[in-house]
Amino acid sequence: MANAGHILGLTGAHLQLSLPAIAAAFLLSLPLARLANRLRPARALILGGTGLLYAVPSLPLFIVLPVLIGTGVRDTLNVIVALTLFGLALMVRSAADALDAVDEDTRLAATALGHSSRGRFWTVELPLAGPALLAGLRVVSVSTISLVSVSAVLGVQSLGSLFTDGFQRGIVAAVAAGIAMTVLLALLLDLLLVLLGRLLMPWSRR
Amino acid sequence: MIEFERAGKTYPDGTVAVGEFSLRIPSHTTTVLLGSSGCGKTTLLRMVNRMVDPTSGRVLIDGEDVAQEAPVALRRRIGYVMQNSGLLPHRRVIDNIATVPRLTGMPRGAAHERARELMRTVGLDSGLARRYPGQLSGGQQQRVGVARALASDPNILLMDEPFGAVDPLVRMELQRELRRLQTQLRKTILFVTHDIDEALALGDQIVVLQPGGQIAQAGTPEEIVAAPANDFVARFLGLDAGRRSLRARPQPGGGWLVSDAGGRPLGVLPDDPAREGPG
Ligand SMILES: Nc1ncnc2c1ncn2[C@@H]1O[C@H](COP(=O)(O)OP(=O)(O)OP(=O)(O)O)[C@@H](O)[C@H]1O
Ligand SMILES: [Mg+2]
Numbered sequence: 001m002a003n004a005g006h007i008l009g010l011t012g013a014h015l016q017l018s019l020p021a022i023a024a025a026f027l028l029s030l031p032l033a034r035l036a037n038r039l040r041p042a043r044a045l046i047l048g049g050t051g052l053l054y055a056v057p058s059l060p061l062f063i064v065l066p067v068l069i070g071t072g073v074r075d076t077l078n079v080i081v082a083l084t085l086f087g088l089a090l091m092v093r094s095a096a097d098a099l100d101a102v103d104e105d106t107r108l109a110a111t112a113l114g115h116s117s118r119g120r121f122w123t124v125e126l127p128l129a130g131p132a133l134l135a136g137l138r139v140v141s142v143s144t145i146s147l148v149s150v151s152a153v154l155g156v157q158s159l160g161s162l163f164t165d166g167f168q169r170g171i172v173a174a175v176a177a178g179i180a181m182t183v184l185l186a187l188l189l190d191l192l193l194v195l196l197g198r199l200l201m202p203w204s205r206r
Numbered sequence: 207m208i209e210f211e212r213a214g215k216t217y218p219d220g221t222v223a224v225g226e227f228s229l230r231i232p233s234h235t236t237t238v239l240l241g242s243s244g245c246g247k248t249t250l251l252r253m254v255n256r257m258v259d260p261t262s263g264r265v266l267i268d269g270e271d272v273a274q275e276a277p278v279a280l281r282r283r284i285g286y287v288m289q290n291s292g293l294l295p296h297r298r299v300i301d302n303i304a305t306v307p308r309l310t311g312m313p314r315g316a317a318h319e320r321a322r323e324l325m326r327t328v329g330l331d332s333g334l335a336r337r338y339p340g341q342l343s344g345g346q347q348q349r350v351g352v353a354r355a356l357a358s359d360p361n362i363l364l365m366d367e368p369f370g371a372v373d374p375l376v377r378m379e380l381q382r383e384l385r386r387l388q389t390q391l392r393k394t395i396l397f398v399t400h401d402i403d404e405a406l407a408l409g410d411q412i413v414v415l416q417p418g419g420q421i422a423q424a425g426t427p428e429e430i431v432a433a434p435a436n437d438f439v440a441r442f443l444g445l446d447a448g449r450r451s452l453r454a455r456p457q458p459g460g461g462w463l464v465s466d467a468g469g470r471p472l473g474v475l476p477d478d479p480a481r482e483g484p485g
Contacts, residue, residue: 105290106294108292109288109293112281112286112288113282113305113309113354114278114280114306116278119309124296127296128294128295128296202338203295203296203297203340
């Protein structure tokens with residue numbers, strides 16, 4: 001039972017690292033995506049640039065980042081920023097494509113009704129891009145949940161700590177529990193996102 | 207009154223959509239722009255609400271150049287209906303109709319009240335208010351489109367092939383409704399179509415367009431049918447194919463069978479065409 005408490009604590013820590021990163025990646029991706037779509041010549045640069053972030057190996061990034069932003073290697077903030085960057089790498093392109101795919105006729109209709117460009121973005125384009133944005137967000141969510149574990153190597157507590165400890169001490173059960181919990185967490189969060197989408201976008205159900 | 211003063215539009219890629227177009231559209235009448243695909247109808251229509259800015263000439267509403275007006279404010283006081291209705295798929299029927307009143311700051315309750323009133327005006331069952339556009343038939347969607355365009359009680363209504371995507375029966379029904387509405391509301395309507403029958407059914411004035419937004423002929427439906435200005439207009443009306451030179455033949459049981467010059471039957475006329483016929 002002490003183990004259960006331990007695992008629960010690590011699950012909490014895991015969420016504390018991943019949820020802010022997922023949210024930040026989502027929110028930051030929107031202005032970047034909008035910029036990319038409005039500045040057509042810059043589109044390739046913005047999308048390519050953020051996409052390239054994903055090619056950076058995760059472990060070195062966790063170690064280099066503190067030098068750039070002045071945090072400690074084991075700071076929660078360090079891990080969250082790194083995870084946000086990886087999330088952005090996936091989300092900016094999804095968001096740009098999602099916003100770009102909004103039906104041109106609908107966009108024109110909104111303009112003809114007298115929406116300002118900003119009003120049209122918030123009240124028409126963003127909601128209509130919702131289902132595609134959600135699809136992107138689900139990928140980011142799963143990927144972030146699994147990526148958090150890497151930070152355990154640095155000594156930051158998360159479900160990943162079950163792998164590192166388990167390996168060091170040769171406890172197979174701990175490694176198995178770590179894997180099971182990570183998968184479970186990813187699935188639960190995914191389910192939550194799907195339900196949230198149903199709630200916020202009742203019109204998208206056919 | 208809407209006036210086009212030598213208005214022209216050349217798109218950035220060099221396409222001359224409209225060369226030079228001048229036309230006066232009297233208030234409280236329906237003017238139909240009639241022409242085949244690509245002749246510049248949509249471009250002309252959008253010059254009125256500044257979705258397209260002319261590259262030469264200007265467009266005036268009641269004597270004021272629209273270029274002087276902020277586009278967003280201008281669009282809110284001009285109704286616009288497009289093909290495939292252009293409804294916002296994520297908003298319920300009632301919210302779609304209430305869009306412009308809400309944009310101009312009307313409280314939600316009042317805007318919904320107004321939307322319900324408009325649903326009655328255009329003959330929409332109030333039970334449809336909470337549906338999403340995807341849950342309506344094409345004809346119903348177009349009615350919502352018309353209701354939405356009328357929501358802020360605009361003086362001007364721009365309609366771009368609004369009934370182009372519905373079947374012929376529904377289309378005629380919608381045309382009849384629009385005529386009925388127009389006798390009540392007396393808006394200044396600029397209506398785009400490539401369907402000659404629709405133009406004849408709706409227009410007080412018909413403007414037949416050639417490619418490049420060139421006016422082939424402008425006049426009342428009677429003038430255009432009776433005296434087409436040139437071969438292009440005659441061809442467009444189907445006059446050369448004899449579609450509109452009608453023959454009436456007495457039927458054995460009484461009444462007349464009316465057909466076109468090619469012998470294609472068009473309908474029947476009751477017994478005494480002199481008294482009950484259209485003449
Ligand atoms: N944004 C644009 N850029 C370049 N060319 C354009 C643009 N919009 C329209 N055109 C061209 O201008 C011409 C007139 O287009 P417009 O849409 O006004 O025609 P239309 O009469 O409304 O045609 P339809 O009946 O098919 O709707 C066409 O040749 C079209 O290809
Ligand atoms: Mg058109």
